[in-house]
Amino acid sequence: MNTLVEYINQFGSIDNQTNEKLLNYLKLEQLQKDEYFLEAGRYCNRIGFIKKGVFRIFFIDKDGNEITRYFLSEKQFIVDLSAYNNKTLASDNIQSLTESEIIVLDRMSMDTIPTFFKEWNNILHKITENALLEKMHHRSNLVNQDATAKYVEFLKLHPNLVNRIPLGYLASYLGIKQQSLSRIRKKIIRP
Amino acid sequence: MNTLVEYINQFGSIDNQTNEKLLNYLKLEQLQKDEYFLEAGRYCNRIGFIKKGVFRIFFIDKDGNEITRYFLSEKQFIVDLSAYNNKTLASDNIQSLTESEIIVLDRMSMDTIPTFFKEWNNILHKITENALLEKMHHRSNLVNQDATAKYVEFLKLHPNLVNRIPLGYLASYLGIKQQSLSRIRKKIIRP
DNA sequence: AGTCGTTTTTAACAAATGTGAAATAATAAT
DNA sequence: ATTATTATTTCACATTTGTTAAAAACGACT
Numbered sequence: 001m002n003t004l005v006e007y008i009n010q011f012g013s014i015d016n017q018t019n020e021k022l023l024n025y026l027k028l029e030q031l032q033k034d035e036y037f038l039e040a041g042r043y044c045n046r047i048g049f050i051k052k053g054v055f056r057i058f059f060i061d062k063d064g065n066e067i068t069r070y071f072l073s074e075k076q077f078i079v080d081l082s083a084y085n086n087k088t089l090a091s092d093n094i095q096s097l098t099e100s101e102i103i104v105l106d107r108m109s110m111d112t113i114p115t116f117f118k119e120w121n122n123i124l125h126k127i128t129e130n131a132l133l134e135k136m137h138h139r140s141n142l143v144n145q146d147a148t149a150k151y152v153e154f155l156k157l158h159p160n161l162v163n164r165i166p167l168g169y170l171a172s173y174l175g176i177k178q179q180s181l182s183r184i185r186k187k188i189i190r191p
Numbered sequence: 192m193n194t195l196v197e198y199i200n201q202f203g204s205i206d207n208q209t210n211e212k213l214l215n216y217l218k219l220e221q222l223q224k225d226e227y228f229l230e231a232g233r234y235c236n237r238i239g240f241i242k243k244g245v246f247r248i249f250f251i252d253k254d255g256n257e258i259t260r261y262f263l264s265e266k267q268f269i270v271d272l273s274a275y276n277n278k279t280l281a282s283d284n285i286q287s288l289t290e291s292e293i294i295v296l297d298r299m300s301m302d303t304i305p306t307f308f309k310e311w312n313n314i315l316h317k318i319t320e321n322a323l324l325e326k327m328h329h330r331s332n333l334v335n336q337d338a339t340a341k342y343v344e345f346l347k348l349h350p351n352l353v354n355r356i357p358l359g360y361l362a363s364y365l366g367i368k369q370q371s372l373s374r375i376r377k378k379i380i381r382p
Numbered sequence: 383a384g385t386c387g388t389t390t391t392t393a394a395c396a397a398a399t400g401t402g403a404a405a406t407a408a409t410a411a412t
Numbered sequence: 413a414t415t416a417t418t419a420t421t422t423c424a425c426a427t428t429t430g431t432t433a434a435a436a437a438c439g440a441c442t
Contacts (some may be wrong), residue, residue, distance in 0.1 A: 368401080
């Protein structure tokens with residue numbers, strides 16, 4: 001559980017007593033490769049913090065294709081935020097791409113923690129805002145670059161991820177076909 | 192000034208006394224067409240709320256091209272959020288595309304308002320989160336669709352904007368060349 | 383080692399988008 | 413009105429990416 005506490009501590013400090021209490025509201029869960037943390041069409045009543053593993057967030061477009069929105073790995077939160085906030089049905093699927101361990105916060109925990117840990121909401125807001133800004137920036141850069149530039153940028157931003165995710169999912173994230181990605185990879189190795 | 196107060200009221204109510212005080216911290220500004228609210232490379236120490244007008248947010252990519260991140264119009268906030276939060280130099284330019292009126296909140300106001308209006312920060316957080324989620328969603332959909340689909344979707348989402356912004360900026364937002372957009376528009380009118 | 387199932391690569395061709403330059407249309411200025 | 417300026421469209425051709433299908437490479441399992 002300490003992974004989450006350490007992470008939170010970067011944004012605002014937690015005293016020992018609060019730390020103690022906090023632990024009662026955290027649950028550790030294991031997920032197998034390919035298992036779902038959340039399926040589109042269901043309600044999203046919990047938030048996960050990735051201790052170990054890689055996840056992909058994807059949705060099904062109008063033609064039935066799985067479109068990868070982004071990948072998340074260690075020390076990041078997984079949640080369909082708009083579904084969680086508005087208590088509407090999730091539009092995103094969240095699937096584990098590896099064996100993984102997550103720390104789970106259900107809605108009850110999320111509502112209770114602020115009663116004894118006043119800074120919680122502020123910290124979460126800050127984290128959320130930063131995460132959204134970062135994702136938006138990354139996503140923005142996928143709109144105005146050609147396929148090669150997008151792949152090269154992904155390599156630079158996530159050097160550790162490329163070997164942990166199937167290329168088909170990566171192609172979908174970059175907005176290109178897997179065959180195109182394959183072609184580009186070949187071109188880059190021997191230009 | 193009431194535009195902003197009305198808008199805020201949707202998220203959490205303001206009593207008359209607070210409303211009164213709040214007005215002291217708001218400034219109305221006029222901008223000419225093409226004038227900048229914020230230039231990249233400067234500090235961003237204020238937030239604007241659009242009362243009238245359309246703005247584009249854009250940055251300069253490594254090849255020197257102006258890339259439109261998005262358009263904002265009435266009842267939306269303009270700010271380079273990450274530059275504002277972290278007090279770093281702005282990477283985005285915010286330019287008025289029409290004559291416009293904005294309600295300006297400088298950093299001093301933003302810091303003082305929460306002292307007499309406790310809900311302020313929560314309301315702002317909620318608005319920010321929603322805005323970021325919406326923009327991310329829109330931006331996401333620009334990655335995995337072909338040029339025609341992207342333009343059609345833009346028409347559906349922002350029917351009132353198309354006639355207020357130069358097509359070159361729109362093409363940049365969609366991640367295509369202006370000539371391609373022109374070609375697509377022709378195809379759509381007489382398919 | 384061998385088989386099955388999945389992922390990744392390859393190839394040939396089709397379709398979409400980019401490029402550069404010029405023509406036209408629309409807007410602003412005089 | 414006329415000119416100058418800017419925005420938009422058009423065109424011919426180059427390049428990139430998509431499509432379809434098949435082959436090759438990889439991993440899991442006996």
